[in-house]
Amino acid sequence: MDLNATFKRVQQLSASLVGLSDETINLILIETADAAVAQSKFILDANASDLALMNPDDPKFDRLKLTEDRIKGIASDMKSVASLPSPLGRILGEWIRPNGMKIKKISVPFGVIGMIYEARPNVTFDVFSLCLKSGNACILKGGSDADHSNQALVKIIHGVLAKYHIDPAVCTLLPADREATTQLLNAVGYVDLIIPRGSSSLINFVRDNARVPVIETGAGICHTYFDTSGDKVKGKEIITNAKTRRVSVCNALDCLVIHKDRISDLPFLCSDLAEKRVIIYADELAFSVLRNNYPEDLLKVATPESFGTEFLDYKMSIKTAASFEEALNHIGLFSSKHSECIIAESLQTISRFQQLVDAACVYVNVSTAFTDGAQFGFGAEIGISTQKLHARGPMALNEITTYKYLIEGNGQIRS
Template structure:
């Protein structure tokens, strides 16, 4: 295939079809999707295995690509959760009657046709489709070649559910993975209303630089946790360990630990048992390297400049001592991707300053950054975590897949 013109045209037709669906119709589609995922979980795993066999086990993307029975069940449950959320469209935002008798209302409407470009995450296929269907949007999915077999099968199930529920299967379409066709999507201003990239910084930068269609960035996550001098060190070690170890390949995982130099040795002593068990590679500043080395930690390396501001997506992190809150804030301001940042502290004044000063989509005190997630925030799921400030910030979920439209009702008024 050397063009996606037909798929783009089909998306405009499908836009009319989804506009005609009531909330009950959309819920019925999502319930059928969840059922098909459960019925065909073995087939999904078989297709996923074909993709996994083409990737090295130690590739950081491997965990993102891998599906399990539990993960498929989680996807099905997520779809059901989304189906139970309120319809975000046709909400009355404001209304007024003008002196000339015109009734002016502002309501929410679907964005239209949403193009999503993503890498090695077949769960995104289901999450995006479910969110788009529930919010009345058509979606064009361009997944990575790494997940082609899995995505192709999943989209087949999505389209089967749409057909069985009596509507246009082109409400969800999977685009080819050929790189040459990406620009056709990015320039399809007549057909596509918005593009959302989800993946590496390189992918996001490419889309931003080449798109003519409006773009909402879901940014890479370079996430810090600052352990302040007053912190409960046992609590801090658990938080840092969870943020790094629980699922290192995702964007809300910790990348850099900043620790106050007054308590760095005591904190590292608390942290080492967690990191040793998980074999976390630590890239440390010179002072902290010596502390880890003296403690006999085997997975220690000297950090260089490139290890700060780096999204590891693996069981690796960097660590550095800082001389108090101001230095921590300066470091984060320089290296942060504005995704999720955390302070562990018992000093309420410093917590407040940190929370108000740090420029990020989500800021935490005394909790793991791993909570930055649409499902965890009670939003059902998300397309990604937006790190920009226009239209949406943080989990880009159902509530943000709409825009505004003005409805003006008159009785012959002229100007």
């Protein structure tokens, strides 16, 4: 099926969103959030159809699964977006040139944003709320794993839009096949920006094949470094939370790096992980310390593949560092530049870590689980960028706007 007519229609409709008042947008988002909660059974039934086709042991299963509480959380995020000030029309800069010419730089929508994502139905509502609030139309390309769920969510969105006499095509869900992805990646002139959200293979495919500008949301290979000055009580809680709060998300801990001078604290730091049945791939020194102090069936000898891996599972590697510099080198070698953490009390060490670690989010004595748009106060997120151009870290309203210059004069001409 040729989707160019669909893309063209969305592109034409995108201009109409700029004329919507912020009050109307907020009412639509609040009503959509309420409708999601009210129609939880409808959503959960659709989600159950998707879950029935997936192996529960698949790391995507947890991301795919919706519950009443998760629906309430998604609705709450949507209302949070509604409560935020509009990102449009912000004056980013203003000055007058010597010839009297006035220049103003203001924020504006991109226009049409294409979102390609896998088994993450929450992304459907997050993208819609952020795009509507920022004056962007959205084209959604969900994975086949979540197709029933996505169709149910978009049906709810369209029902609310129709009440406000807004063409539902401003939030278009494409067929869940690969051909739709290919056409979206080549929708030059219709789509202004594409954001992939999912596995590294999906992100790499989009980056390598798109003819439309792309913002990468990279894989989350996250480290936590336990320094010589680290508080072990804080450390245990942070490590356990970062690893086990929700293993299938990109901000989950993948590798614990521990200074060799604190290696005797390793059994204590990992004690709660044993209760959560986390498999540990430990280097030689860490393995020797954990042997007889960690369940034998959960303790493995690390291999080269144990490092630089986004596990998305109850698995974690441990690297022993002989010095702070070795810890930094290990993180620098294997980091995906998503989220990195230090557990330390030395202000000098903390300052050096913050300065030298190259990542979108650098944490001090805080779990990496907080790398999330809602947790940053952004209402929701459209993705977490690990690149450095335009946006970095959790992307929300401000990151899905661009800008233009308004120039005013009184007959000035250039010689």
